[in-house]
Amino acid sequence: MPLELEVSPYHYSQVNRILREAIEKGERELVLRGVNGHRYLLAGVSQSVRVEIYGTPGLDLGAFMRGPEIRVYGNVQDGAGNTMDEGKIIVHGMAGDVVGYAMRGGKIHIYGDVGYRVGIHMKAYMQKIPVIVIGGKAGDFLGEYMAGGVIILLGMNSNYPERPLAGLFLGTGMHGGAIYVRGKVKESQLGAGLKPYPLETEDEKILETHLKDYCEDFGLNLSDVLKEDFLKIIPYTHRPYGKLYAY
C-alpha cells in the first residue's frame, strides 16, 4: 500500500520533511494529493521511490534528485528536473520554463506543451544521457547551451494551435547532444552553428527506444508518433564556439 498524503494544509518545507522521513523509514510508494505550489518536492532524494502527485507542484520539482520516479497528474511549474541526475518525471499536463535545467541524467516526459529555455545547459557523460520528450510545442531557446543529452519535440498534444512547433533561438549556444523534431523548423529559428539533418539508422534506434518508453507512459500509440518524419538538429562543427573568445 502506498503512503497517501493530503498536503494542502502544509507549507512545502513541512511536506518535504514528511516525505524525507517517510522515505528514510523505507516507504517506497507515495501518493501526494492537494499539491499546489509546493516547491522542491523530492529535491535531492536518491532512493528509488515511486511518487504520484495530484495537483500543480511548485518550482524545482525533483531538483538534484537521483532515483525517484515522479508521475504528475497536472501541470508542472518552472525548473522541474533542475540538475536531476537519475530517475524520471512524467507529466500528464504541461510544463513551465527551464524544465530540465542542467539535467545530467534520467528522463523527463511531458505530455503537453513546455515553456521557454527547456533543456538549457543539459549535459551528458559516458552512459549518463539525459532525455526530455515533449509531447506538445516548445517556447524559445529550447536546448540553449546544450552540451549533451537528447531532446525530442513532438508537437502533437498542444494547447496552442496558433504557435509554431518550436520558438526562436532553438539550440542557441548548443555544442553537444541532439534535438529531434517531429516535423519541420525554419533554419532561421536555429541558433548559430546548427543545422537540421535527416535521421540516420542510429538516430532511428535512439528515437524508437525513447518514444516507446514515452508512449507507454501515456498510453499512446508508437506508430502514430512515428508516422511523421523527424529532423535532427546538431552543431555542424565539433566546436562551434571554439574561437569565440580567441580571434
Add this chain to the structure above:
Amino acid sequence: MWNLTTLGREVSGCGISGIIHRKGEPISGQMIIKSICCQYERGNGLGAGFAAYGIYPDFKDYYALHVMAQSKEALEKVEDFLQRRTFLTFQEPIPTRKVKTIHNPPLFKRYFVKPRVEGEESCGLFAEEEQMVQIVMEINEKIEGAYVISSGKNMGAFKGVGFPDEIAEFFRVDEYRAYIWTAHNRFPTNTPGWWGGAHPFTLLDWSIVHNGEISSYGTNRRYLELFGYKCTLLTDTEVVAYALDLLIRKLGLPLELACKAMAPPFWMEIDEMEEEERELYSALRILYGGAVLNGPFAILFAYNGGLVGLNDRVKLRPLVAASKGDLYFMGSEEAAIRSICPDPERVWAPKAGEPVIIEMEEGAIPNQKSYLKVRPKEVREDALRIRSIPLSLFTS
C-alpha cells in the same frame, strides 16, 4: 525617515498576481491576498502592495488621491496645494490596522478631487487628466516627504514595506471588493525597500506591478522626461506607468501596439514579416525606441476597464494566465491562480512579448476605458499616428 540619497534603482525578483471580472462584478480582497500569499517565497518582506478598481463607487467621478506622507506637516502642504489646484470634495485617513511587524508606518490619507482647469469645474477628459498628471508630478517632486501613490477614479493602491499578508492586514485589503485586483510581493535585490518603492506604481488609473528589472530605466526616464514625466520614486517600474500613460492615453496608440512598442519584435522577426506588418513594426521601433523596455520583466497593468499581462521579449520572468467564466487570472505561478480557482477552464503560458489583454464588457463599469482600438483623431489632436507616417521613411 526616508533617506532617499542612499537609494538607487531597484532590481528585483518578485511575485505578481491579478484578477479581473469581465462583467465588473466585485471580487473580495481575500481572494487576491490568498493568491499573492501562495507566492510568499517570491518576496522577502521588503515590499508588497495591491491595486483595487471599483472601490469608491460613492466618489466614482472624482480622482481618488492616495497620499503617503512622512509627517503631518507634509500632509498639510499637500492639502494646501490641493485646495489651490483642485475641487476637493472629501478626505479621510486611509483606514489601517495595527500590525505587529510594521513599525513606524507613514501617514496615509485619501482625497477625492477634480482638478481646477482654468477655474472651470468641467472640461474634457483629456485636459482633466493632463491636469491631474501635473498635480501628481508636482506633489511628488516639490512637496518633501509626501507622495501620491495612486490618483485614478474609483481605484486605489495600497502598498508598503512588509510581506503581502502584513500589508493586506495593515490596509484592511480584505474589506474591499473590486472588479480588478493586482498584487505584488517584492524581493528587492539592489536597494533597501522603502514604502514609496513598493508596487504597484500608478498614474491616473494606470497601475503596474512588475517582476524583473528594467535595465533600460535610464533611457526610458530621459525619454519620458521629454514629455514632462518626473521619475521620483527611485524604482525602475515607475517608468512603465508613465510609458503606458504616454503611449496609450497621450499618443493614442492602441493597447496592443503600445505593448509592442515596449516589448518589440526582434529585427530578425520584423525582416520575415509581410510588407505591411514590417512597415508597422519598423515604424514602431523607430518612433518609440525610447519606450522600449529592456531587461527581464513580467508585468501586470490595469486601468478602469482592463487587465493586461506582458512579458519581455525573451520571457526572462514567468507569467501564467487562466480563465473561468468571466473571471480571468494572471500570476507568476500557476499555483497562485489555482489557489483561488482550483479548476480553471483554460490555463496558458503567454508568449514572450505578446500581451494578454482582458477588457471588460462594454458598459460594465462607470467611467470605463477601452484601449483596444485606435481612437479617432479628434480625441488626440497632437497624437503621432503611426498609419500616417510616409512610407518613404522606411526604405532601408
